[in-house]
Amino acid sequence: MKRLKTTKVLLMLLTLMFGITALAQNSKKSIVSGTVVETATNLPLEYASIFAQNENNANIVSGGMTDSKGHYSFEVPNGSYYIKIEFLGYKTIELHKVAVNGDTNLGVKKVADDNQMLDEVLVIAxxxxxxxxxxxxxxxxxxxxxxxxxxxxxxxxxxxxxxxxxxxxxxxxxxxxxxxxxxxxxxxxxxxxxxxxxxxxxxxxxxxxxxxxxxxxxxxxxxxxxxxxxxKKGKAQGINGNVTATVGDPRNYGLSGNVNIRGEKYNFYTTLSYRDGKVKGYGRNNNQYLDAKGNTTQFINEYKDNNRDRESYDGTFGLDYYLTPSLTWSNNVTVRRTNGSAYNTVDYQYYDPSYVLQYNRDRIENRKSDYNSVEYSTSFEKKFKKEDHKLTVEATISQDRSNDMANISDINDHLNKMSYERNSNNDKYKNGLVKVDYTLPIGKNGNFEAGYLGTFKTTTNNFSLANLTGNQWVTNTKVSNILEYKEQVNAFYAQYGDKITDKLNFMVGLRWEKSNIDVNQLVSKDFNNKKYDDFFPSLFLNYELDDSSSLSVSYSKRIMRPRGHFLNPFSNYTSDINFFQGNPNLDPAKTNAFDLGYLKRWSGFTLSASAYLNKTDDTFQFVKRIAGTNASGTPITVSSPINLATEYRYGFDFTLNYTPFKWWKLNGNFNFYRSEINGDYTFTNFDGTVEKENFDQNTYAWFTRITSKITLPYKIDWQVNGMYRAPYDTSQGRAKGNLSANTSLSKDILKDKATITFNVSDIFNSRKRESDTYLPQSISHSEMQWRGRQINLSFTYRFNQSKMNRQKQQKPGNGDGEQGGGEMEMM
Incomplete structure (x- = not known):
């Protein structure tokens, strides 16, 4: 019955989506088309608005928006039209008495910059x-x-x-x-x-x-x-760049800049940044503990006060060398360093079953950490005579190191004693990557792609916990260990896309991945090797309803491999009664994903809607359990990820852009989904007892976000956004809803060469996570806020750049960061 209910809901989603499509269909009319380019560069102008109004009947209004190639087209009844072409920062083109008596092509229209700029100045969209x-x-x-x-x-x-x-x-x-x-x-x-x-x-x-x-x-x-x-990467001709300085409260000092130098045979770019910040947050856990009959045995309220300082340095250096007009060699080096410290306090209040305070316990942690990373990438891109026919070969190596050490003092008023412990968490990470992508256009509209990706990773985590006994530090062997994670994935793919008709196109692909993974706990000598391979097909169909709207259907198979803190059974012990613990026995989760999408563009308005269904086997689920007691007899609550049997997740997602006026832009997003999870979990407590819990759970959830940007008098930009996450049920309780908002003001100065920005993140200091958890042995309420309200003032200065105009030149090669580039865009 549950699956039947799921099918009915999915059919309703599909019916609604096709209903939207049907309403978008128009009767056959004459088509007005053309192309818009920038006067100075002859480059296509994307997202330019075209407005058309019948000069004899003002109620007949139509229009469209240019695509990535500057093309536009829309349908109108035959007649005489007033047509306006406009784009922010460019002069408006007005055409009067345009006769439409059948399909009409207005040709190429060139729009000129509305500001006087020097020839050598870079212009940005x-x-x-x-x-x-x-x-x-x-x-x-x-x-x-x-x-x-x-x-x-x-x-x-x-x-x-x-x-x-x-x-x-x-x-x-x-x-x-x-x-x-x-x-x-x-x-x-x-x-x-x-x-x-x-x-x-x-x-x-x-x-x-x-x-x-x-x-x-x-x-x-x-x-x-x-x-x-x-x-960010440099892309533009000549020498140009910008510098941004930031001050904030709580302390947030930052300085960043990027410089680009481009000549006929090379392109050099660099981005450098420095940041010194302080973050304040808190956590709360109010726990009510129960006996086997459900009677209260005690209450423990836990309050964490977190104060973290962090100083970081980042540097990226890149060089593209154009060996020939068709061959580019690109190199990139990134270096990062971060130093941090934290002073965290945890206050425990112990109450008897009648909620009478018995005593306090305080835990004080001083933590030091550092992170160092270096990464080098090199690639060759060969372009052949035929447009979009190219071969890209890339290799990347990287190494990361992090060290984290903490000294903890535990003061117990009840026992009138103080205890000490210290822990260290050291990570070493090495990664290698080799990637080959080949793109071959076939015929008029066909496109074939094939490639290889190999990733080779090794992570070693050394965690140690020691207690001061007498005058000696004694290692806690129960929780100290070295975790080694090795992963090798070799993948090959091929895909082909083409048009079936003028309106319908498709893309079909197949990927094969072979995984070899080792998860080894070296001290406890627990070794686990997992080898598996699988095929991952994908299929996309796209139907152009008209020149401004499209409908798509897609399917793909996906996988999620657990790694990092998901696997590591050891963590920091800021609190010794509430902490996270990884699960080294996690298996990968596999998903079949279906998506039905609809895109519609009007003049000044774009809507993207989708209905989706994901079926995931062995899905990851975070669960809490009581896992024994600490040295003083207090129950320990542990949160860990586990594999459950199956999850069905289906819902709607809407995104829209709307420009009601030149001075006002709106962007909104709404996501609604239902999750159905089925599965049982059996676990062993620290004391050796075996327990089993049922995690069957169905829930509805949704969240929405809206952003408004308004240009005020004196060319002051005001932006505000808000987000609401609705409450939803979990397998073990309920997550609370949350409302948060941000705002900013920005003004261009120094003849538009500089910008000053004031922003406030989390205006109401409300962005936090709250939840209630119900276990057989306890009832708890938790709150977590990683960072509170932040106020920043930033100053940006641009040299050889202007904010309000369009970028002239693109960096050759795979500049968008996507794998391989050249994929047929399903539009």
Missing amino acids: EKSTVDIKLDKKVYNVGQDMIVKGGTAGDVLDNVPSVTVDSEGAVSLRGNENVKVLIDGKPTGLANNIQEAMRILSAESIDKVEVITNPSARYEAEGGAGIINIVL
């Missing part, structure tokens, strides 16, 4: 913050004032369909089974995304690409899809 395409969404970070002075976590938390929780975990459409890439590669920080959310500065990021159902060309990793963070 004032794009929408979010570009909506049928197969992905592209979030342009450079145009978002709210994230100035922030981190990658702030950036991703402003991307449609994406959320970042208080601990840095990234979700896509509410699903944490997502793969995050950096510059199209799973290297370096991309394998520790929670750390990347805190280390990467917003100023170092160019754009974020969200691909909810990737094709076979992409890694099969990530059941919910792929998020690709594209870092």
Whole structure:
């Protein structure tokens, strides 16, 4: 019955989507078409608006928007028309008495810059913050004032369909089974995304690409899809760049800059940044413990006060050398260093069953940490005579090291004693990558792609916990260990796309991946090897309803391999009664993903809607359990990931861009889904007892985000966004809803060569995670806030750049950070 109910809901979703499509259909009319290019460069102008009004009947209004090649077309009844072509920062073109008596092509129209600029000055597009395409969404970070002075976590938390929780975990459409890439590669920080959310500065990021159902060309990793963070790279002719300085409260001092030098045979670019910040947060766990009959035995309230300092340095250096007009050699080196310290306090309040305070216990932690990373990439791109016929070969090596040490003092008023412990957590990470991509256009519209990807990773984590006994430190052998993780994945793919008719095109692909994974606990001598291989097919169909709307259907098979903190059974012990513990026995989760998408563009308005269904076997689920007691007899609550049998997740996702006026832009996103999970879990407590819990759970969840950008008098830009995450049920309780908001003001000064920006992140200091958990042995309420309200003031100065205009020249090669480039865009 449950599956029948699921089928009915899915049929309703599909019926609604086809209903939207039917309403979008228009009767046959004459087509007005043409092309818009920039006067200075003859480059196509994307997203220019075309407005058409019948001069004899003002109620007949139509129009469209240019695509990536500057083309536009729309349908109108025959007659005489007034046509207007406009784009922010360019002079408007007005055409009167345009006769339409059948299909009419207006030819190429050139729009001129509305500002007087020097010939050698680089000009940059004032794009929408979010570009909506049928197969992905592209979030342009450079145009978002709210994230100035922030981190990658702030950036991703402003991307449609994406959320970042208080601990840095990234979700896509509410699903944490997502793969995050950096510059199209799973290297370096991309394998520790929670750390990347805190280390990467917003100023170092160019754009974020969200691909909810990737094709076979992409890694099969990530059941919910792929998020690709594209870092800034130089692309433009001559010498140009910018510098941004930031001050904030709590302390946030930052300085970043990028410089690009491009000549006829080479292109050199660099991005450098420094940041010194302080982060304040807190955590709360109120616990009520029960006996076997459900009677209260005691209450323990736990309050954490976290104060973290972090100083980081980042440097990226790149060189593209044009060996011949058709052969480019690219090199890139990235170096990162971070030093941190933290002073964390945990206050425990112990109450008897009548909620009478018995005593207090305080735990004080002093933590020091450092992180060092270096990565080198080199690639060759060979272009052949035929357009889009090319071969790319790339290799990357990287190495990361992190050291984390903490000294903890535990003061117990009840026992009138003090105890001491210390722990260290040292990570070494090495990664190698080899990638080959080949693209061959076939016929008029066909496109064949094939390639290979090999990734080779080794991670070693050395965790040690020691207690001071007498005058000697004694290692706790129960929790001290060395975890070694080795992963080798070899993958081959091929895909082909073509048009079946003028309106219908397709793309079909197949990927094969072979995995060899070792998870070894060296001290306890627990060795685990997993070898598996699988085929990952993908299929895309796209139907152009008209020149401004499209419908797509897609399917792909995906996988999610557990790694990092998911596997590591040892963590920090800031609290000794509530902590996270990884599970080295996790198996990969496999997903079958189906997506039905609809895209419609009007003049000043773009809508992207999709209905989706994901079926995931061996899905990851985070669960809490009481796992024994500590030295003083207090119950220990442990949170761990486990594999459950199956999850069905289906829902709707809507994203829209709307420009009601030249001075006002709106962007909104709404995601609604239902999750059905079935499975039981059996675990062994620290005391050796075996318990079994049922985790069958069905829940509805949704979240929405809206961003408004208004140009006020005196050319002051005001941006505000808000997000609401609705409450939802979990397998062991309920997560609370959360409402948060950010705002910023920006003003161009010094003849538009500089910009000053003021922003406030988390205006109401409300961005936190709250949940209630119900276990047989306890009832608890928890709150977590990684960082409170942040106020920043930033100053950006551009040399040989102007903010309001369009970028003249693209960097040759795979400049968008995607794997391989050249994929047929399903538009």
